[in-house]
Amino acid sequence: DTGVSQDPRHKITKRGQNVTFRCDPISEHNRLYWYRQTLGQGPEFLTYFQNEAQLEKSRLLSDRFSAERPKGSFSTLEIQRTEQGDSAMYLCASSPGGHLYEQYFGPGTRLTVT
């Protein structure tokens, strides 16, 4: 257990529905990342926060995806109007920042869109 938690662990939803995932990073970490991983692939970067500021967002990220980290602690990732292609594992990772770049991952939320 790395200390990063994610909720829910599994989510099954119908196409067109909205879903929201939560990530609680390690408390002293100021950087938080969201990734998506599909079978046979490595994690794909979605977005990154430094404290409450969203500093980078993947060019591949659809406008249906939005993320927040309102108080610089937990973060949420929302997917609107889900599509079957959104089915994946959504991973959150936190990092101390500064010159320490190692990331610590949560257990992930597995999304299945039917």
Next chain:
Amino acid sequence: RKEVEQDPGPFNVPEGATVAFNCTYSNSASQSFFWYRQDCRKEPKLLMSVYSSGNEDGRFTAQLNRASQYISLLIRDSKLSDSATYLCVVTDSTGNQFYFGTGTSLTVIP
């Protein structure tokens, strides 16, 4: 061109064998390098950072060749518990964005 390329394997090796994985990256300005391990249906976990001078952690040795833009991981005296997918990770020039390879699958056979 992908930022990070890895041979997906699979590598099937007997216990006690030595196995090496390589990974190439496209951005010569990449700042930091890591190897992560991912067990089936689990999250990736940091195995080791990779430093310019090379570094060792027990049976694991990581090397970085900036001129040729590749990273390697050597596992000596393989154990059954080493069976996993090994992910090569490279950051961008700022160290803020991480790029993961597709992973190399290792199975250590009794």
